[in-house]
Amino acid sequence: MPGAWQPPLPDMPAPPPARAWARLPVPPGYEPQWRRLVEAALEQGLGPDALAETGLEPLVAARDWKPATVALYSKVARYGGVGVPRATTPEPDPVTLDLRELTRVRSEAPEHLRSVAWCALALGWPATVGQFQGLRRDQVQATGRRLVVATEDGEWSVPGALTAWHAWEEVRSRFPGLAASPWVLPALRRGPGPNSHVGGQLSTQALQVTFAKHAVRTATAMRATAPPSRRADVEELAADYLTLSYDSYRRLALAGGAPPVGPRGAVRALRTVGRRARLAG
Known part of the structure; x- marks a missing residue:
């Protein structure tokens, strides 16, 4: 049936x-x-x-x-198994950018000096945010002429970062929580989490926000102190800083000749170098 x-x-x-x-x-x-x-x-x-x-x-x-x-x-x-459309990582735009203003010491505020030391170190050691999050103070040694960063992946010599590094180390030594912290980029205040404390390890998201705030504040300071003869150039550079992320900062440092810390971003930096050469004719 x-x-x-x-x-x-x-x-x-x-x-x-x-x-x-x-x-x-x-x-x-x-x-x-x-x-x-x-x-x-x-x-x-x-x-x-x-x-x-x-x-x-x-x-x-x-x-x-x-x-x-x-x-x-x-x-x-x-x-994770969710089929969303693929989005490609954008190339740095502009192709080149003067990043030195972000490494200039402008005050003794701990938040400012922490960001300045980070940017100065990243110009010669362009690590990812995650690598900076886990970077310990005992992995960075200051010599008479440069900083030396030693990790499980190798050892790097970083010139031009001593002034920013010593300024940050001197200021953090005034605060017990920061002085005792093992992290290069520690938390300066307690966050919302129950385990958050001064000197604790920052999250990668907090570091991204920290860099963006530093870039915006640097742009504001540049505009306020620019001499009339350089006002147009400073305005153009400050406008780029307003939208600068650490990922773009790192790729620009790689494209400017900084040695790769790891494979991530190295190929993209080489493409940027080629693009810059093509634009130059």
Whole structure:
């Protein structure tokens, strides 16, 4: 006897977004980025399936992510099994940029000197944000002429960063929490987390924000102190600083001839060098 006709099964309703995200495995090595991606999606009420349909556009609009951030989180989403469209990391624009103003000591404020020391060190040791987050003070030694950075990946000699480094070390020695901290770029104040404390390890997101604030403050200071004869040039440079991210700073340092610290960004820097040569004719 033939079986009775049965209607097709209805579409299974999607689980709540929070439960759907919890079912996905976290991509190894990208735990902080995955957590922030999930938080941004949940703010918009989007589960993994919905995010795959819409792409990252709702998150970009809500959080005002820059192109480099969009490229990073699109990669992280795909690593976690969410099929969002691929976004390429933008090339540095402009191709060249004078970065020395970001290494100039302008005050004795700890936040300023921490950023200046970071920028000065990154000009000769263009590491990623994650590498700077885990960089310890005992891995940086000051000689009479330069700094020496020694990690598990090798040893690098960094000229031109002594003034900024000594200024930062001298100021942090005045505060017990900073003086006892093992980190090169420690927290200057307590954050919202229960384990946050002065001298603690900053997150990569906090470091990105720290750099952006330093770039904007440097642009403001340049505009306020520019002599009339250089006002046009300073205005142009300050405008570039207003949108500068650390990732772009690092790629510009690599394109300017700094030795690669690791494979990430090295190929892109070589392409930038070739692009600069083509533009020069």
